[in-house]
Amino acid sequence: MELNIYAYKCKRCGEIHYPYKTICKKCGENDHNEFEIVPLPKKGKLLTFTILHNPPSDYEVPTISLGIVELEGGQRITGQLNIKNPKIGMNVEGKIEVVRKEAYNKHLGMVFYQA
Amino acid sequence: MSVDVEKILRPIDTSLPPFPAKFMTLSNGQEMMVRQVNRDEIPDILPHVEKLMHVERDYYHIVAARVYAELLAYYTYRVQDEYVLIAQVDGEIVAVVNGRIVNPDIGMSYHTLAMRRGLRVGAHTFAAKMEYHIDILKQKEVLIVAESPIGFRRWMIEYKLEKRFHIPHELGGCPSWSLTKELFDRARNTLVVGRRPVPEKLLAKAHAAILPPTDPPKPPEDLLAATRSMLDNTGTSLIEMKRRLGGM
Amino acid sequence: MREVYVAGIGITSFTRLEYPLVEIAAYPGLMALRDSGLKKIDQLYVANMGSGRVNAQTGLASAVVDHLSLTPAGAVTIENGPASGASAIKEGFMAIASGMHDVVMVIGAERMREVNQLEATDFVATLTHPLAEYIYGVTLPSLAGMFARLYMEKYGVTSRHLAMVAVKNHHNAMDNFYAHLHEEITLEGILDSPEASTNNPYVADPLRFYDMCPVSDGGACLILTTAEVMKKINKPMIRIAGIGQATDTHAVHERKDPTDLLAVREAARQSFEMAKVKPQDVDVAELHDAFTILEIAESEEVGFFKKGEGHIALEKGETKIGGKIPINPSGGLKAKGHPVGATGVGQAHEIVLQLRGEAKKRQMQNAKIGFTCNFGGFGNNVVCLTFIKEK
Numbered sequence: 001m002e003l004n005i006y007a008y009k010c011k012r013c014g015e016i017h018y019p020y021k022t023i024c025k026k027c028g029e030n031d032h033n034e035f036e037i038v039p040l041p042k043k044g045k046l047l048t049f050t051i052l053h054n055p056p057s058d059y060e061v062p063t064i065s066l067g068i069v070e071l072e073g074g075q076r077i078t079g080q081l082n083i084k085n086p087k088i089g090m091n092v093e094g095k096i097e098v099v100r101k102e103a104y105n106k107h108l109g110m111v112f113y114q115a
Numbered sequence: 116m117s118v119d120v121e122k123i124l125r126p127i128d129t130s131l132p133p134f135p136a137k138f139m140t141l142s143n144g145q146e147m148m149v150r151q152v153n154r155d156e157i158p159d160i161l162p163h164v165e166k167l168m169h170v171e172r173d174y175y176h177i178v179a180a181r182v183y184a185e186l187l188a189y190y191t192y193r194v195q196d197e198y199v200l201i202a203q204v205d206g207e208i209v210a211v212v213n214g215r216i217v218n219p220d221i222g223m224s225y226h227t228l229a230m231r232r233g234l235r236v237g238a239h240t241f242a243a244k245m246e247y248h249i250d251i252l253k254q255k256e257v258l259i260v261a262e263s264p265i266g267f268r269r270w271m272i273e274y275k276l277e278k279r280f281h282i283p284h285e286l287g288g289c290p291s292w293s294l295t296k297e298l299f300d301r302a303r304n305t306l307v308v309g310r311r312p313v314p315e316k317l318l319a320k321a322h323a324a325i326l327p328p329t330d331p332p333k334p335p336e337d338l339l340a341a342t343r344s345m346l347d348n349t350g351t352s353l354i355e356m357k358r359r360l361g362g363m
Numbered sequence: 364m365r366e367v368y369v370a371g372i373g374i375t376s377f378t379r380l381e382y383p384l385v386e387i388a389a390y391p392g393l394m395a396l397r398d399s400g401l402k403k404i405d406q407l408y409v410a411n412m413g414s415g416r417v418n419a420q421t422g423l424a425s426a427v428v429d430h431l432s433l434t435p436a437g438a439v440t441i442e443n444g445p446a447s448g449a450s451a452i453k454e455g456f457m458a459i460a461s462g463m464h465d466v467v468m469v470i471g472a473e474r475m476r477e478v479n480q481l482e483a484t485d486f487v488a489t490l491t492h493p494l495a496e497y498i499y500g501v502t503l504p505s506l507a508g509m510f511a512r513l514y515m516e517k518y519g520v521t522s523r524h525l526a527m528v529a530v531k532n533h534h535n536a537m538d539n540f541y542a543h544l545h546e547e548i549t550l551e552g553i554l555d556s557p558e559a560s561t562n563n564p565y566v567a568d569p570l571r572f573y574d575m576c577p578v579s580d581g582g583a584c585l586i587l588t589t590a591e592v593m594k595k596i597n598k599p600m601i602r603i604a605g606i607g608q609a610t611d612t613h614a615v616h617e618r619k620d621p622t623d624l625l626a627v628r629e630a631a632r633q634s635f636e637m638a639k640v641k642p643q644d645v646d647v648a649e650l651h652d653a654f655t656i657l658e659i660a661e662s663e664e665v666g667f668f669k670k671g672e673g674h675i676a677l678e679k680g681e682t683k684i685g686g687k688i689p690i691n692p693s694g695g696l697k698a699k700g701h702p703v704g705a706t707g708v709g710q711a712h713e714i715v716l717q718l719r720g721e722a723k724k725r726q727m728q729n730a731k732i733g734f735t736c737n738f739g740g741f742g743n744n745v746v747c748l749t750f751i752k753e754k
């Protein structure tokens with residue numbers, strides 16, 4: 001099964017939200033909480049990034065790279081980068097991988113590679 | 116007769132290459148110089164170390180007491196193959212580090228005592244000590260222990276030291292950690308910095324006199340206050356606050 | 364609406380404080396009581412972000428009100444992230460303006476150094492979106508790093524400009540007894556010398572060690588009251604003239620332009636409008652420089668400079684003490700320190716000192732109008748205050 005990160009599409013106005021919201025940001029009238037679950041695209045452009053040299057203590061690596069990516073549909077997502085020399089504006093493609101381990105819990109998230 | 120006993124008591128030092136002095140710029144723009152001192156200069160250093168023996172915060176008291184003993188032992192020829200490096204800013208002493216050579220391959224790091232807090236003064240001087248062992252004396256590894264949480268964070272974590280828990284360290288027999296040449300090479304250019312040769316002017320200033328530290332760590336003013344918190348053994352701020360309130 | 368004045372102020376050093384959180388909160392309260400000459404209050408607000416998690420103490424306000432023997436006055440703890448401080452001042456303002464209470468004490472207090480730096484950073488990171496940010500290892504420094512990279516690319520801000528903010532604020536803090544860092548730094552030492560990359564390593568590339576605020580403990584207090592009570596106590600008439608608060612999306616990536624600090628702009632606009640002043644009228648300001656880039660960005664968003672020109676004004680020295688609009692004369696969060704919940708009250712404390720003319724060496728001459736910007740989350744909850752000195 002292909003893993004995805006899911007976004008929430010308002011059934012009234014079609015606005016896509018990631019992350020989830022209770023009331024639609026665009027039409028503001030989605031008071032019945034009616035959203036369709038749609039997978040986020042995986043290709044996009046890197047908007048900005050940072051290399052974090054003191055990641056939270058549950059990471060057993062010296063640095064992690066984080067970035068904000070504008071995906072093909074126009075939605076944006078924060079994710080980890082697995083790219084040697086990231087540059088603003090470069091094309092990237094995401095994969096769903098483990099991004100954080102907390103004791104027995106593994107969290108899945110988007111990790112971007114150079115496209 | 117006494118002369119003969121002294122001969123027995125006094126170890127014969129191996130002749131070791133000296134540590135070539137180096138200097139670096141600190142965050143505040145001042146230039147700090149690290150150099151080796153010989154026995155003649157130890158009496159100039161001891162009084163400044165002694166004051167820190169009474170600073171009961173962040174383990175300054177135990178480190179200072181042990182450094183004092185080690186420097187005295189070095190001065191009176193009671194340790195074999197010890198060396199002492201000091202860091203100076205404008206002649207003022209800001210750090211002392213020392214250690215010993217166990218055998219051609221293994222070094223024993225003793226202490227790092229920063230007499231001015233912040234600005235990576237202690238960290239730079241510790242790095243110089245490691246450089247002496249690995250680069251100048253061409254040793255394979257240096258055994259290290261930490262006596263304070265600050266030291267543990269600086270050495271064990273920043274340098275990612277390897278465990279050598281089966282080897283008791285000379286400082287109290289604690290389990291040792293090791294800085295190998297490989298780990299040192301990894302830290303080169305990030306943790307280990309400094310420039311050579313040292314400009315004549317800087318060298319002359321440092322050798323002219325070892326001046327006392329102008330801003331040494333100070334003891335908490337009321338030890339009673341130190342008992343107020345379970346997790347921290349110091350209490351200067353409370354006292355400062357009390358004094359201010361009283362003076363208002 | 365009744366006018367609201369600052370009757371008394373108090374503060375602790377923003378540093379590593381080695382006594383219980385309740386006392387960190389109580390001492391500035393005691394100092395403010397002495398400063399104002401008042402003995403009783405109607406209501407206490409305590410701003411704090413992490414007592415439950417970091418210090419294992421909940422219901423802080425109840426503990427503090429008893430510690431100060433001010434019972435049976437009402438007491439409420441306010442948690443609003445790093446904007447807790449100014450949010451509590453807003454609550455205090457409303458309590459008096461509405462006619463509900465006459466004397467309100469607002470305390471901000473935080474003790475973060477009880478845990479180590481990594482735990483403290485992780486505790487602050489719980490501000491981020493739990494599913495879209497936190498699980499990736501996002502911390503506040505990393506959000507600031509991403510913000511800074513885009514900002515630098517867009518507006519030509521360089522590492523040198525960021526370092527200049529740090530140098531300026533460290534210099535200002537030298538004259539502030541209560542500041543966390545009493546340490547001059549130079550561009551040579553943190554940027555130009557061969558050792559600079561060791562002295563000032565990258566933390567969240569492009570931000571370095573000296574671009575980050577320290578982790579501090581500390582407390583600050585303001586006593587607010589009405590014009591009527593002020594007549595009795597003979598203190599300078601410092602009025603809280605404007606308050607603005609605005610929010611933005613929780614996840615930073617959802618913003619149309621990630622270099623836009625919409626909430627700052629909106630909160631500042633509201634605050635100036637309410638005070639009936641313009642940004643250009645402000646004599647002295649305390650901005651939320653948890654990261655050096657934020658001082659530059661906020662100085663533009665609140666309206667002191669045009670967008671993209673904050674770093675030019677910094678270069679010209681306009682934000683120094685004695686410049687056109689001195690920013691962070693106290694040293695700012697960068698050097699004065701950042702005990703998260705207390706910061707907003709600490710900023711107000713500095714502005715009151717400046718307007719009273721009690722700031723000693725770092726005094727801005729004839730300051731009449733002061734401004735603070737307290738920035739919560741990564742710009743998702745911002746409170747701006749405008750203070751005016753009346754004759």
